Amino acid sequence: MGDRVKTAADLRSARWFAPDDLRSFGHRSRLMQLGYAEEDFRDKPVIGILNTWSELNSCHAHFRERAQDVKRGVFQAGGFAVELPSLSVDESFTKPTSMLYRNMLAMETEEMIRSHPLDGVVLMGGCDKTTPGLVMGAISAGVPMIYLPAGPMLRGHYAGKILGSGSDAWKYWDERRAGNISDEEWLGVQGGIARSAGTCMTMGTASTMTAITDAMGLTLPGASSIPAVDSGHQRMGSACGRRIVEMVWEDLTPDRIVTEASVRNAAIVAMATGCSTNAVVHLIAMARRAGIDLTLDDLDALGRVTPLIANVRPSGKDYLMEDFFQAGGLRALMKQIEDRLDGSVLTVTGRSLSDNLEGAEVYNDDVIRPLSNPVYQEGSLAVLRGNLSPDGAIIKPAACDPKFHVHEGPALVFDSYPEMKKAVDDESLQVTPDHVMVLRNAGPQGGPGFPEWGMLPIPKALIKQGHRDMLRISDARMSGTSYGACVLHVAPESHVGGPLALLKTGDTVRLDLPARRLDMLVDEDELARRRAEWTPPQPHYQRGYGYMFQRHVTQADKGCDFNFLEAGFGHAADEPDIF
Structure with a gap:
């Protein structure tokens, strides 16, 4: 690994523990109150283990034990480990949506690091929003960090x-x-369907985001592929503990790892894996924390030239993440596309990406396909623009019936989720397979919080006729495990007056995927009249975190971060001298 560039006196934690003054006396005394001797912590890197374990987060059910593995590694490497509980943004139980709280986790992570005597951190996450939330906060905080992904659960x-x-x-x-x-x-x-601890074992948002973090160089190589209950996951946890201590001495901070090149690598890998549509909003937010202006057009351009080679559901047809791991995992996939990646980028190992990929091999070329036999010739995602989505919308072409790639039909518009849910269960609903179902008021402010409502249920009347897909459009997100002809993340959202707010039932909607167009065939004079009549809806919140969220969250095409947390507002590592 790299050479030491820090001494004990350079440690951030030394500001708390080293001086011979009353304040530092108090800090040392309180650690002794916890049962530690000065030999345990003096002149050693203090490593914070930020653990998103919760009894309501089944994806992280193994994190109590895994934190102990990390501690073992920290102590082996001569560091001092402290575990800190972090907001557990679980996907299954958090209402109205876990996305509402991703930014809260990011804020907590940044402030937890800044306010405590931490020289480096191990971030323990995996369930969808925990990965971007932890990484966003740690990028802003600026201390050495390594990400420990929860890993997928076993096959159902x-x-x-x-x-x-x-x-x-x-x-x-x-x-x-x-x-x-x-x-x-x-x-x-x-x-x-869910047999063990761990995240969804499809290539949903959880596996997508841990793969992105892995490809960006923020995990140990290939860590994202290891199943949660595999003993290799325990060994990886200890290795994270050992490595973060070395990273502190090397002063290997995230700004040296999260660069334009590494973000581009992550986007290419995401496309090749059949990533979740949620990857777009999270990857943009993570990049912007590092001052990198990643755009929807950048992602669409990469999607056009990056084949999908991971044959893993839902974009693939046959396999799950356990199979992907056995086939060689993410390192093997990245080796397949190595010539498309910038191998010179630095990673948490202290070595380059190319070094980390040495010896990677594919063991099943039906799970991880060669470029000559992709699952889908283009990447996982496409960006649509037009008079319905001037700032962009997202679709996952590989996960929907090709007959919808070019489609024109009458809109069936719903203003709320309850209205839509009631209608689709009404067998007398007047709907045909050519209709375009539309849900609005489900974006970042409208949801509130950008809920996963975008995979609108097929109306029961059509289900009973044997139909299983139709074109659906919304300013919502959808689960990364979803599939179908769903256009998502329409921006600007209807709640703030985006064009989706002007659409009416019966208007003709046209999708042209090859041309990347999404339009309502309504003349400009009529749209101008409707806009003049439109009135903004009332905000959802009058107090608390929700009040702050709805006033500061950016739109989907900008990553839905808080505008005051992006890199233009500076880094928390630029700390005031308060000692």
Whole structure:
């Protein structure tokens, strides 16, 4: 690894513990109150383990034990480990949406680091919003950091069939709505689809974001692929502990790792994996924390030339993350596309990306395809613009029926999720497969919080006719485990007066994916009249965090961060001299 560039006197924590004054006496005394002797912490890097464990976060159910593995590694390397609980932004239970609290976790992470005597941090996350939240905060804080991904859970099973998180839940739910699934079968799927600790084992948002962080150089090489309950995950935890101590002595800070080149690498890898649509908003937010102006057009350009080579559901057809790991994992995938990546970038290992990929090998070329036989010729995502989405919208072409790539049909517009939900369960709803279902008021401010409502349920009337996909448009997000002809993240959102607010039921909507266009075929005079009549909705919150969120959150195309937390507002590492 790298040479030491710091001495004990240079440690950030020395400001708390080294001086012979009353304040530092108090700091040392309180550590002794906790049972530590000065030999435990004096002249050693203090490593904060930021742990997003919670009893309501099944993805992180193993993090209590994994934190102990990290501590073991820290102590082995001569550091002093302290575990700090962090906001556990779980995907399954947090209402109205976990996305509302991603920025809260980012703020907490930044302030936790800044306000405590930490020389470096191990960030423990994995469930969808924990990865970007932790990384965003740590980038802004500026101390050495390494990310420990939770890892995917084991494959799901029921009645001899392999089940994938989310993806198969949607499919079986459609069959239940059609009357094809019994109570017993439904209960069996419910109990079999999630069999262990760990994140969704499809290439949903969790695996997408940990892969992005891995590709960006912020994890140990290939760490994102290791299943949560594999013993290799324990060993990786200890290795994170050992490495972060070395990073502190080397002063290997995130600004040296998160660069334009490493962000571009991460975006290319995301496209090649069949990434979640949520990758767009999170990757843009992470990049902007580092002062990198990543745009939707940048991502679309990479998507046009990056083949999808990970045959993992939902974009792939056959395999899950456990199979991906056994096939060689992310290092093997990156080795397949190494000539498209900047191998010179620095990573948390202190070595280059190319060095980290040495010896990587694909063990199953149906799971990780060669470039000559991709799952899909272009990348996972496409960006649409037009008079419905002047600032952009997102679609996942590989996950929807190709017949919808060019589609024109009448809009069926809903102003709220309850209104939409009631309508789709009404078997008398007047709807055809050519209709374009539209949900608005579901964006960052409108949701509130940008909920995962974008995979609108197929109306029951169409389900019973055998239809399983149709074009759907919203200013919401959708789960990374979702699929179908869903246009998402329409910006600007309808709540702030975006063009989606002007669309009416019966208007013709046209999607032209090859041309990257999304339009409503309504003349400009009529749109001007509707705009003059439009009145802004009332804000959702009058107090607290929600009040702050709705006044400072940026739109989807800018990453939905708070405008006062982006890099233009400076770094928390530029700390005032308060000692």
